Amino acid sequence: MHDRRPDLAPDADLSRGEMEALQREIGTLATFEDDFAFDPDALSNPLASTADGGKPPVVVGVDQSFLTNDAGDQDRALSAVVATRGGEVIERVHAVTPLEIPYIPGLLSFREGAPILAALENLSVDPDLCLFDGSGRIHFRQAGIATHMGVVRDVPSIGVAKSLLCGMPREDTDDRPTGTKIPIESNARVDAPDGTVLGYAVQTRQYDSPNRSINPLYVSPGHRVGPETAADIALALASSYKLPDPVRLADKYADEAKTSLGK
């Protein structure tokens, strides 16, 4: 119900080499294919009854904001968690932990993982699926923050990033219509055979007029979800905005909780 692999939790005291080694291990322990109990169709059809007549799955969104001390330095990270079921918010929790290391591309989970795990511990409901702001398998060592958190908790997880960390789109992603999914393949910068589908560029929303254009989201498996399913779930959960609802709600809550704490 909590951390299934606390031994794999991000430790900011590790050396950079040790962090990267841990990520390689997590990459091999992660499952990049569907392995969950809920019915993914129950997400896009929240009002429809599930196969067993039970409640829709609990989908959680996670996002972070940062707090500044009196000296003007960012010294704490705030992780906000919003739990939804059938499109309704059923619980919101957050946690604040001190920042231990700076932002380093590829090592995000060692900077933001502690508050995330702390916030998830505060949740009374048990998540069926967690969506994170950042990459999952689209990562140099196939262990982005969504994968790291997913493996530690052993919960199905998906990474939703607004920009691409690594890998190469199979084709041009500009100005695509809503619903477009373009595979992101591994290249030399990624510890995976070239051509491996790491995730998808997903166009969750797009304008009608050619004047302006919305950039795609980069969706990748965290743990126990395949790339295709991850992309479809992101699309299904983006009901009104570019970001899937749980992530957008967590984004907003992270800001609200930060403000309510006096910045």
Add this chain to the structure above:
DNA sequence: GCGACAG
């Protein structure tokens, strides 16, 4: 040395 680089 040069370029790339989630949040």
Add this chain to the structure above:
DNA sequence: ATCTTGTCGC
């Protein structure tokens, strides 16, 4: 991530 008003377009 964060600093931030107006402004373009529907």
